[in-house]
Amino acid sequence: MMLARVAGTLVATDKEPSLEGLSFRVLSQLDVDNSETGTYVVAVDAIGAGVGEVVMYASGSSARQTEATDGRPCDAVIMAIVDTWEVNGEEQYRK
Amino acid sequence: MMLARVAGTLVATDKEPSLEGLSFRVLSQLDVDNSETGTYVVAVDAIGAGVGEVVMYASGSSARQTEATDGRPCDAVIMAIVDTWEVNGEEQYRK
Amino acid sequence: MMLARVAGTLVATDKEPSLEGLSFRVLSQLDVDNSETGTYVVAVDAIGAGVGEVVMYASGSSARQTEATDGRPCDAVIMAIVDTWEVNGEEQYRK
Amino acid sequence: MMLARVAGTLVATDKEPSLEGLSFRVLSQLDVDNSETGTYVVAVDAIGAGVGEVVMYASGSSARQTEATDGRPCDAVIMAIVDTWEVNGEEQYRK
Amino acid sequence: MMLARVAGTLVATDKEPSLEGLSFRVLSQLDVDNSETGTYVVAVDAIGAGVGEVVMYASGSSARQTEATDGRPCDAVIMAIVDTWEVNGEEQYRK
Known part of the structure; x- marks a missing residue:
């Protein structure tokens, strides 16, 4: 998985019917x-x-392993909000 | 998903039979x-x-999760026309 | 999908049995x-x-959605011969 | 597969329910x-x-071929601790 | 598929049980x-x-389409030993 900040939102009215009701987010890695x-x-x-x-x-296909995205043409999904991570014993981020 | 502008069209007569009737678009990311x-x-x-x-x-495999592309050798699909998106509170594009 | 020119051929006698009879092509993107x-x-x-x-x-997995490649360890497949494409209204290639 | 050193840990409380109980590691390739x-x-x-x-x-999808990750929105999994590898007859690493 | 030379071997004793008995190779593309x-x-x-x-x-998932790798967390598999290939009519390699 990759880390990202939710940078914004995207609206698309005209889309594959199976995507109806999903929220799109612009992520900054x-x-x-x-x-x-x-x-x-x-x-x-x-x-x-x-x-x-x-x-x-x-x-990839792992982005479809949620109830929201199952069977839909979606190749990226936010699956967790991060509390904290550390590298080499130093905290890099805390919510 | 990635954002793109539809830059052009592509024609291929001699192709996998399952692709018959599909429209190919050249996308500029x-x-x-x-x-x-x-x-x-x-x-x-x-x-x-x-x-x-x-x-x-x-x-990837997510490109096959539409009625048009299901079970076909297709690894990229247009699944939405974008109305607008914003980043850091600023609108970047509006249709 | 990506565009390529068929640049050459490849021969591999000792291979996964399921690949028997397939033709390998070297593609120049x-x-x-x-x-x-x-x-x-x-x-x-x-x-x-x-x-x-x-x-x-x-x-990727889309490369296995042909009769020739179904269920085989193949991650790239030629699925169409291109007649022509255009970008911004200008023809870029014609067979 | 790729080689990596486990560089740290990541905590995410608010996540897809199917990810409950999994341990996340930050890997340095x-x-x-x-x-x-x-x-x-x-x-x-x-x-x-x-x-x-x-x-x-x-x-990718191969990251879901473990009991821990099966059917979950996970696209990278640690599947082995490396003892040693060699390249051109020279040992590059030993645990 | 990609071309590679088998550059070395890798040993991993502590691994996903389903990988037991498989041979890992370090490939130089x-x-x-x-x-x-x-x-x-x-x-x-x-x-x-x-x-x-x-x-x-x-x-990717194509790396699992062999008897050895089916259903295992493996994302790269050697599926052929190459005899020869040519590009633009010139032989580039012969075993």
């Missing part, structure tokens, strides 16, 4: 030191993550 | 600020997106 | 302006594409 | 000479790997 | 002119490829 990498991806929000929150997202 | 990244991909159009429209596409 | 990117991949030929032809190939 | 590449990924730990250990991880 | 790209990957050997041999490997 984070490096392990909590800095932004400059890479963006659009993900479905399966857990209710607000703009500004730091999250983990899964890609 | 967009960055989050709506600028073109210079990366291109060919996707199946599952929703009727015209040239010039800004869309989202899904890749 | 094409950019959208029909120039070679310098990236190569080996793909199974599901449609009878000759050396020199411009084709589309699918990657 | 290793090059074949056992140096760090600077690339990080978050993986589920399926085998009890401690911080500092050198491991292999699998990505 | 080859470019189409048979030069090494400097990229390495660890793959399961499904066909008995020795160190030094030039092989093809498949990635």
Whole structure:
């Protein structure tokens, strides 16, 4: 999984019918030191993550292993809001 | 999912029989600020997106989760026409 | 899908039994302006594409959605010979 | 599979219900000479790997082929603790 | 599929039980002119490829389409030993 900050929202009215009701979020990928990498991806929000929150997202077929995304043309899903992580014994982020 | 502008069309008469009747679009990937990244991909159009429209596409096995692409050798599909997105509270694009 | 020119052939006698009888092609990836990117991949030929032809190939699990590749350890397949494509109203290639 | 050193841990309380009870590890990818590449990924730990250990991880749908991750939105899993590897007859790492 | 030279071996005693008995190989990816790209990957050997041999490997879910790797957390598999390939009519490698 990759780390990201929820940077914004996206609206798409005209879409595959199976995507009706899903929330799309624009994610800004984070490096392990909590800095932004400059890479963006659009993900479905399966857990209710607000703009500004730091999250983990899964890609590929694994992005369809939630009730919200099962069987839908979705290749990235927010599956957790991150509380904290540490690297080499140093905390890099705390919610 | 990634953002893209529909840049053009592609015709392929001699192809896997299961692809008969599908429309192929040449997509120019967009960055989050709506600028073109210079990366291109060919996707199946599952929703009727015209040239010039800004869309989202899904890749990999997720690209087969539409009626048009189910069970077909297709690894990228247009699954939504984008109305608008915003990043850090600023609108980046509006249809 | 990605665009490529069939650059050559590959022979492998000692292989997974399920791959028996398949044809392997060395593909030179094409950019959208029909120039070679310098990236190569080996793909199974599901449609009878000759050396020199411009084709589309699918990657990942989608590469197994043909009769030739179903259930086989193959992650890239030629699924169409391209007739023509255009970008921003200009033809980039014609067979 | 890729090689990595377990660099740290990650805690996420608010997550997809199916992920309850899984341990997340921050992995620092290793090059074949056992140096760090600077690339990080978050993986589920399926085998009890401690911080500092050198491991292999699998990505994509293959990351769901363990009892811990089956059917869950997880795209990277630690599936082995590495004892040793060698390249061109020279040992690069020993536990 | 990608081309590689089998550069070495890897031993991992403590691993997912389903991986018991599999052989891991360190692969050095080859470019189409048979030069090494400097990229390495660890793959399961499904066909008995020795160190030094030039092989093809498949990635992702396709790496599980062999008897050895079916249902296992493996994302790269050696599925063929290469005899020869040619590009633009010139032989690039012969076993």
